[in-house]
Each structure stands twice: as C-alpha cells, then as structure tokens.
Amino acid sequence: MELLEYPHPILSKKCDYVEFGDPTVKDLTAEMVGKLYEWNGAGLAAPQVGVSKRVIVIDTRQEPKTVYVMVNPSILLASEEMVESYEGCLSLPLLRATVLRHSSVVLEYLDAAFERHELEADGFLACCLQHELDHLDGMVYIDRLSRWKRAKAIREYTKLRKMESGFSPGMDEGICI
Ligand SMILES: [Zn+2]
Structure with missing residues (x-):
C-alpha cells in the first residue's frame, strides 16, 4: 500500500460505492488504519492508497x-x-492552505462489519470528515480554493516539492488529513 501524491489521476476520480458485504473491506480498512498511524495522518481515504472505493479512516488524535x-x-x-x-x-x-468548511455535519456510514451508524460532528472532526469525503468525490482541499488561490497553491506545491528531497510524509509541521 503506497501513498499517492497529487496530481496522481486516481486522486481526481470519483470513487465507487462499496457493495454491501464486500469481503475485501475488512483487510483494506485494517491496512489503511495501520498506514494512518505510520504516516502520522488524521485521516486517510482509499483513493490516497490507490483504491477507488468509498472508504475512509479517521483518528483526529483527540x-x-x-x-x-x-x-x-x-x-x-x-x-x-x-x-x-x-x-x-x-x-x-x-x-x-485555509479552506471553508461547514462548522458541523451529520453523516451516515457503514462500519467494516456493514453496520449502519449516524454521527454528528463539529470542530476538527467535522473538517476532517469533509476533507476525506471530498477525496471520495475526486477532490483535494485546494480544489475548494478560488481559482486564483488554487493556482497559487499549485505553484507553491510544485516549488516545495522541488526543494524537498527525502521527505517523509506527515512528519512536517501540523497534522495532515
Ligand atoms: Zn487529504
């Protein structure tokens, strides 16, 4: 399981719904949780590891x-x-970058055993959830910026990537989602 980096095409693809009872979900989610901690993230969406399915894992570390x-x-x-x-x-x-998010959300989801849950979230968790759900729709957070700010962010990203060598994901300042 490898981390895909922008602008990998899978990251801009809308993910498929998981079929109810899909037997691959248990292993997929277990491996994703492992990677979430290994990469020191707060959230991880399946397309980030090359799986175009509607699956996310989150631990806000709170x-x-x-x-x-x-x-x-x-x-x-x-x-x-x-x-x-x-x-x-x-x-x-x-x-x-700073993007706008809804301050609170209510969502429904299935767990890895396909049990249905509802969750009301606010604060950092609500932002994380919206960030991860965007990944499932083929969006990254800079796609939420205005056209001008997005172009500026992409220029900055390209520049940062050129400067940095041997970078290990998630270990820089702040937590990534
Ligand atoms: Zn992300």
Whole structure:
C-alpha cells in the first residue's frame, strides 16, 4: 500500500460505492488504519492508497481516542455556518492552505462489519470528515480554493516539492488529513 501524491489521476476520480458485504473491506480498512498511524495522518481515504472505493479512516488524535472506519459515508445535514479550516493533506506534502468548511455535519456510514451508524460532528472532526469525503468525490482541499488561490497553491506545491528531497510524509509541521 503506497501513498499517492497529487496530481496522481486516481486522486481526481470519483470513487465507487462499496457493495454491501464486500469481503475485501475488512483487510483494506485494517491496512489503511495501520498506514494512518505510520504516516502520522488524521485521516486517510482509499483513493490516497490507490483504491477507488468509498472508504475512509479517521483518528483526529483527540481524547477520547476514537478510530472511525467508514464505508460509503454520506453527509445527511451540513450547517449553514462555515468555518475557516487550516489544512494539509498527506497526498500534497508540505503544502498548507485555509479552506471553508461547514462548522458541523451529520453523516451516515457503514462500519467494516456493514453496520449502519449516524454521527454528528463539529470542530476538527467535522473538517476532517469533509476533507476525506471530498477525496471520495475526486477532490483535494485546494480544489475548494478560488481559482486564483488554487493556482497559487499549485505553484507553491510544485516549488516545495522541488526543494524537498527525502521527505517523509506527515512528519512536517501540523497534522495532515
Ligand atoms: Zn487529504
């Protein structure tokens, strides 16, 4: 399982829904959780490891410690109130940018055993969830920026990548989602 970096084409592809009972989900999610910690991220979406399926794992590293494994997550409700979210992404090493997110969301999802859950989230968790769900729709966070700011972010990213050698993902300043 390898981390794909922007602009890998899989990262801009809309992911497929997981078929109910798909036997590959258990191993996929277990491996993704392992990678989430290995790469020191707060969240990881399946397309980031080359699997174009609607699966995400999240651990915001807040107390109480919770690992969310979500299959086919979808947002049921999103607050009108928006917040500024300062984000990074494992697939865009070194770059950081501020995007707008809903301050709270309610979502439904299946766990790795295909049990249905609903979750109401706010704060960093809500931002993480929106960031990961965007990955499932083929979006990275800089796609949420205005056209001008996005172009600037891509220039900065290209420059940072040229400067950096031997970079290990997720180990720079701040946590990536
Ligand atoms: Zn990301």
